[in-house]
Amino acid sequence: MTVSLAKSVEAGTRALPAAVEVGGVHMTYRTGGKVLEALSDVSLTVAPGEFVALIGPSGCGKSTILRLVADILKPSRGVIKVGGLDPQAARLDRRYSFVFQEPVLLPWRNLRDNIGLPLELAGVAPQARAPKVQALLEMVQLSGFDDRMPNELSGGMRMRASLARALTQNPPLLLMDEPFGALDEITRAQMNRELLRVWDETSAAVLFVTHSIEEAVFLADRVAVMSARPGRISHIVPVDLPRPRSYDDLVESSAFEQCCRIVRRALHAR
Amino acid sequence: MLANAPASDLPVEAPQGASLLRRLWDRLIPFTATLGILVSIEVFLRLADVPSYVLPRPTLILQTLWSNAGLLLRHTGITVLEASLGFFVGNAVGVLLAIVFLYSRSLERSLFPVAQTIRSIPVVALAPLFLLWFGNGLSPKVITAALICFFPTLVNTFRGLASVDRLNLELMHTLAASPSQVFWKVRWPAALPHIFTALKIASASAIIGALIAEWVGSDKGLGYLVVTSTYEYRVELLWATICVTSIIAVISFELIAWAERRLVPWHDETAATD
Numbered sequence A: 001m002t003v004s005l006a007k008s009v010e011a012g013t014r015a016l017p018a019a020v021e022v023g024g025v026h027m028t029y030r031t032g033g034k035v036l037e038a039l040s041d042v043s044l045t046v047a048p049g050e051f052v053a054l055i056g057p058s059g060c061g062k063s064t065i066l067r068l069v070a071d072i073l074k075p076s077r078g079v080i081k082v083g084g085l086d087p088q089a090a091r092l093d094r095r096y097s098f099v100f101q102e103p104v105l106l107p108w109r110n111l112r113d114n115i116g117l118p119l120e121l122a123g124v125a126p127q128a129r130a131p132k133v134q135a136l137l138e139m140v141q142l143s144g145f146d147d148r149m150p151n152e153l154s155g156g157m158r159m160r161a162s163l164a165r166a167l168t169q170n171p172p173l174l175l176m177d178e179p180f181g182a183l184d185e186i187t188r189a190q191m192n193r194e195l196l197r198v199w200d201e202t203s204a205a206v207l208f209v210t211h212s213i214e215e216a217v218f219l220a221d222r223v224a225v226m227s228a229r230p231g232r233i234s235h236i237v238p239v240d241l242p243r244p245r246s247y248d249d250l251v252e253s254s255a256f257e258q259c260c261r262i263v264r265r266a267l268h269a270r
Numbered sequence B: 001m002l003a004n005a006p007a008s009d010l011p012v013e014a015p016q017g018a019s020l021l022r023r024l025w026d027r028l029i030p031f032t033a034t035l036g037i038l039v040s041i042e043v044f045l046r047l048a049d050v051p052s053y054v055l056p057r058p059t060l061i062l063q064t065l066w067s068n069a070g071l072l073l074r075h076t077g078i079t080v081l082e083a084s085l086g087f088f089v090g091n092a093v094g095v096l097l098a099i100v101f102l103y104s105r106s107l108e109r110s111l112f113p114v115a116q117t118i119r120s121i122p123v124v125a126l127a128p129l130f131l132l133w134f135g136n137g138l139s140p141k142v143i144t145a146a147l148i149c150f151f152p153t154l155v156n157t158f159r160g161l162a163s164v165d166r167l168n169l170e171l172m173h174t175l176a177a178s179p180s181q182v183f184w185k186v187r188w189p190a191a192l193p194h195i196f197t198a199l200k201i202a203s204a205s206a207i208i209g210a211l212i213a214e215w216v217g218s219d220k221g222l223g224y225l226v227v228t229s230t231y232e233y234r235v236e237l238l239w240a241t242i243c244v245t246s247i248i249a250v251i252s253f254e255l256i257a258w259a260e261r262r263l264v265p266w267h268d269e270t271a272a273t274d
Helices: A002-013 A062-069 A087-092 A111-115 A117-121 A126-139 A155-167 A185-201 A213-219 A247-251 A254-268 B020-048 B058-067 B069-103 B105-120 B123-134 B139-162 B166-174 B179-216 B222-231 B235-263 B265-273
Strands: A020-031 A034-046 A051-055 A077-082 A096-099 A173-177 A205-210 A222-227 A232-238
Touching: A020 A062, A034 A051, A034 A062, A034 A205, A034 A232, A051 A062, A051 A213, A062 A077, A062 A173, A062 A205, A077 A087, A096 A155, A096 B166, A111 A117, A111 A126, A111 A155, A117 A126, A117 B179, A126 A155, A155 A185, A185 A213, A185 A247, A205 A213, A213 A247, A213 A254, A222 A254, A232 A254, B020 B058, B058 B069, B058 B235, B069 B105, B069 B139, B069 B179, B069 B222, B069 B235, B105 B139, B123 B139, B123 B179, B139 B179, B166 B179, B179 B222, B179 B235, B222 B235, B235 B265
Parallel strands: A051 A205, A051 A222, A096 A173, A173 A205
Antiparallel strands: A020 A034, A020 A077, A222 A232
């Protein structure tokens, strides 16, 4: 009911609702009589197809924002819309994919069945899943590994598989929670390059949590900078770097360094 | 575990090239040790001239096994049937109750202490009661075997179903999985290694349960054979029966270990890399 109602409202009033709309969200936890304010009056909009990075010190609640959008947590106060829908309706309608900090592959499934999992859960027949899974394996350069079990793969390969799984249903929104945080510097740079290449082929909006300034600036159209205790968005830095972005050319350019400097200042401003 | 994974982009290859001779030797080592012990016992008993009613020589036991093969096989069949039925019933109840407990915390909190109480009564004490209630036939043996299997399976299965990685559940949540999908695609496979641990314990205890019930009251089965051969002072036959029970215990354990390797192949490998 709510889904169809929201859809008709969306179709009637505006052509393209924001991929994510967070308005005046507060998040408080009660632990042993103490009230902990995790998020205070957070507002953020991600346009359709836009790449927004969320950066901040640890414990500032950046992952909490992502979890609220993904309907893993409920806000204490405020409004959240995902493509014009409530987070729960958006989740049940499979409007987003969540990429965790760890690959979260099921250890008893080979790569093919792990990547095909979202389709399987949506009731797609195995024959119909196969070509889609093959195409995705190719996209993340894992073709030929479809029979491998997760524990036979390296960390970078597992993360690419996790990315492929997130793309199986062509969601209009990707929610990424420090997906490359556990990887080493070299693999991480490679994953950043691949993410942008893959993202260019989709029209998905991305909300990307990171604690790396370089990663945020390289990937994003806008960087939302957070401060801690209580967690809130203190600055929004637009990244006016041309696309497509080439890692090697860009990271050494002065425009890139200028951008990083602005984000760094915002991060350390009190 | 995942954070410590190799970060290079090469697939991890299993070590290869252990020579055939070496692998053959690895297989034979347990047998050579057993054989060595048996030979030393044989030599010692012959040299020390120990009478066979105290400890019969291994070769004598072997002879008894051979000459009483028909008798032993007949009684073995009965005990194996009792133990298998008890194994099946006890584990089925254990697994089903674990699933019920998973979805109903109130049932878990009310019934788990009951299960624990029943478990704390020694089966040896309960077996005569079952004899009184159910007579001299198959059912008291099956019930005793089932009861002895049931509790470890309940505990292990419940632990396996409940100890699923939180991230796996969050993943299923974000993929809008139904409760039955979460159960069959995440909880059940995650619990399988724990269930097999329980089944391996149960494989031996089901046989013990059947034997105990046969001791208490029966006119057939290996437990009955143990009792009568003791009373009739047929020490060689007693030893032969003991050998047969240990052989069926080993075979049933190996059968389950084999099934585990087939059905839970991922677990062995993760254990090896941990």
